[in-house]
Amino acid sequence: MNRFSDLLAYAETVKSRPILRLFENDKRPAEFSASCGEILFDFSKTNIDAEALRRLVALAESAGVAAKREAMFGGAKINETEGRAVLHTAWRNPGETVVVDGEDVMPALRATLARMRVFAEAVRAGRYTGQGGAITDVVNIGIGGSDLGPAMATLAMAPYHDGPRCHFVSNVDGAHIHDTLKGLNPQTTLVIVASKTFTTIETMTNAETARAWMAREVADPAAQFAAISSAVDKTAAFGIDASRVFGFEDWVGGRYSVWSPIGLSLMLAIGAERFDAFHAGAAAMDAHFRETPFAENLPVLLALVGIWHNQILGHATRAVLPYDQRLARLPAYLQQLEMESNGKRVSMDGTELGYNSGPVVWGEPGTNGQHAFYQLIHQGTRVIPCEFLVAARGHEGDLAHQHLLLVANCLAQSEALLRGRSLEEATEILRKKGLTGPELERQARHRVFPGNRPSTTLLYPMLTPETLGAIIALYEHRVFVEGVILGINSFDQWGVELGKELALALAPVLEGTAQGEGKDGSTRALAARIRMLRGI
Numbered sequence: 464m465n466r467f468s469d470l471l472a473y474a475e476t477v478k479s480r481p482i483l484r485l486f487e488n489d490k491r492p493a494e495f496s497a498s499c500g501e502i503l504f505d506f507s508k509t510n511i512d513a514e515a516l517r518r519l520v521a522l523a524e525s526a527g528v529a530a531k532r533e534a535m536f537g538g539a540k541i542n543e544t545e546g547r548a549v550l551h552t553a554w555r556n557p558g559e560t561v562v563v564d565g566e567d568v569m570p571a572l573r574a575t576l577a578r579m580r581v582f583a584e585a586v587r588a589g590r591y592t593g594q595g596g597a598i599t600d601v602v603n604i605g606i607g608g609s610d611l612g613p614a615m616a617t618l619a620m621a622p623y624h625d626g627p628r629c630h631f632v633s634n635v636d637g638a639h640i641h642d643t644l645k646g647l648n649p650q651t652t653l654v655i656v657a658s659k660t661f662t663t664i665e666t667m668t669n670a671e672t673a674r675a676w677m678a679r680e681v682a683d684p685a686a687q688f689a690a691i692s693s694a695v696d697k698t699a700a701f702g703i704d705a706s707r708v709f710g711f712e713d714w715v716g717g718r719y720s721v722w723s724p725i726g727l728s729l730m731l732a733i734g735a736e737r738f739d740a741f742h743a744g745a746a747a748m749d750a751h752f753r754e755t756p757f758a759e760n761l762p763v764l765l766a767l768v769g770i771w772h773n774q775i776l777g778h779a780t781r782a783v784l785p786y787d788q789r790l791a792r793l794p795a796y797l798q799q800l801e802m803e804s805n806g807k808r809v810s811m812d813g814t815e816l817g818y819n820s821g822p823v824v825w826g827e828p829g830t831n832g833q834h835a836f837y838q839l840i841h842q843g844t845r846v847i848p849c850e851f852l853v854a855a856r857g858h859e860g861d862l863a864h865q866h867l868l869l870v871a872n873c874l875a876q877s878e879a880l881l882r883g884r885s886l887e888e889a890t891e892i893l894r895k896k897g898l899t900g901p902e903l904e905r906q907a908r909h910r911v912f913p914g915n916r917p918s919t920t921l922l923y924p925m926l927t928p929e930t931l932g933a934i935i936a937l938y939e940h941r942v943f944v945e946g947v948i949l950g951i952n953s954f955d956q957w958g959v960e961l962g963k964e965l966a967l968a969l970a971p972v973l974e975g976t977a978q979g980e981g982k983d984g985s986t987r988a989l990a991a992r993i994r995m996l997r998g999i
């Protein structure tokens with residue numbers, strides 16, 4: 464017996480039922496979809512029926528989602544393993560009052576937002592300049608949550624860019640910063656070092672490389688640096704003036720931090736007003752999440768569909784397929800959001816989970832993915848629940864015909880996954896082409912699509928700052944609800960620590976200044992070969 468027993472038992476009775484049969488109820492599209500403003504979530508192309516939905520909603524209720532949600536918004540320390548509140552929502556609801564440890568944290572937050580705004584507008588208007596004049600380029604150096612959020616959102620908001628060009632460097636691989644800085648003028652470049660801790664080795668190494676690059680042409684390179692960090696002692700030691708340091712508290716997790724000063728590069732690209740709109744879209748989703756009954760609540764429904772597919776039906780992965788080229792980085796962003804949050808093997812009390820943790824999340828924009836990995840989604844032996852995202856309209860009015868083709872492809876894919884193509888249909892198509900006998904039979908089998916493969920569609924009018932904010936907040940809350948149902952802490956990330964420690968210990972072994980004692984044979988042999996190839 465576990466928390467999913469009831470749903471597992473029910474799923475056994477329906478799992479072989481064709482999803483298509485559920486559409487005999489012509490009210491299904493309306494009954495198995497829900498909206499927040501103009502964002503529609505359609506989950507009718509899944510095997511969830513009214514009884515499954517009832518049981519899923521009951522699961523969310525019995526798991527205590529509502530109480531935990533209010534605890535989160537209220538500033539309770541729900542990140543129990545780190546003793547922290549979880550208040551990324553505060554950044555997009557700056558008018559509210561939130562008390563942590565007896566103190567209203569909002570005045571300081573509002574002051575930081577105001578300073579960000581002043582700085583961003585000064586950069587954009589050319590009042591803050593580099594040694595060679597107005598800032599033309601911004602390089603955000605950060606990794607994980609200090610990169611993926613602003614990188615994803617800045618790309619998504621390309622139609623609104625009217626500030627300096629923004630670039631993002633994350634990888635410690637020198638190729639990344641080298642290739643990024645190559646075309647830039649140090650005299651008109653602003654470098655933002657985005658690191659909550661200001662200790663992350665990748666970020667600090669790249670920051671030092673950027674400073675050395677700038678020092679070749681700029682007398683006071685630190686004057687063209689800004690920092691996003693609360694570690695003010697460390698930012699000062701790096702030489703960055705406090706007026707260009709924007710902090711945020713430990714109650715904002717890295718992967719939830721795009722709303723905070725970590726979003727400065729986005730604000731520089733699109734301006735403070737549109738950044739406000741981005742916040743407002745997220746705040747609208749927050750309100751929807753807090754006020755809407757579970758059966759119509761988008762984050763809760765996305766979470767329940769996720770639980771149904773992963774924990775109940777055993778589909779281990781989830782494909783995120785934005786039919787929106789500017790959301791090209793969304794799958795990577797959601798990978799961190801979902802997998803760092805819900806990739807946990809023990810529950811809050813430290814006992815092992817008796818069920819699967821969160822899913823493997825992956826994906827690429829459509830239609831590109833169609834010509835790459837959709838083959839496996841349609842005809843492979845594993846079922847991969849697909850999550851499509853698509854805007855009704857694109858920004859390029861003169862290319863509306865292309866957008867229509869994009870949308871048609873999106874709908875066609877979910878239709879194909881649902882409907883499939885039977886052996887009879889495949890045979891008939893080939894017969895019309897003149898095939899006969901055993902060759903017809905053999906060829907037809909290769910052209911069968913089993914269908915009955917689940918997908919959901921998130922449909923929105925257009926990718927505006929408000930909509931993007933709402934979509935990100937939607938996924939954040941979805942991850943939260945899934946985490947509560949799984950009984951885990953979605954807000955720590957101990958699983959990234961071991962590799963960091965071992966990498967630090969391995970650097971001297973690769974340099975040849977330390978032996979590889981205690982290392983396994985494979986690691987020692989690889990290190991020896993690398994030393995040999997590097998001539999050490």
Ligand code: F6P
Pocket residue numbers: 606607608609657658659660661662663666716717718803956959
């Ligand atoms: O290594 C994991 C992690 O802590 C992420 O959670 C975080 O987003 C990233 O590293 C960057 O951390 P920081 O902002 O402190 O450099």
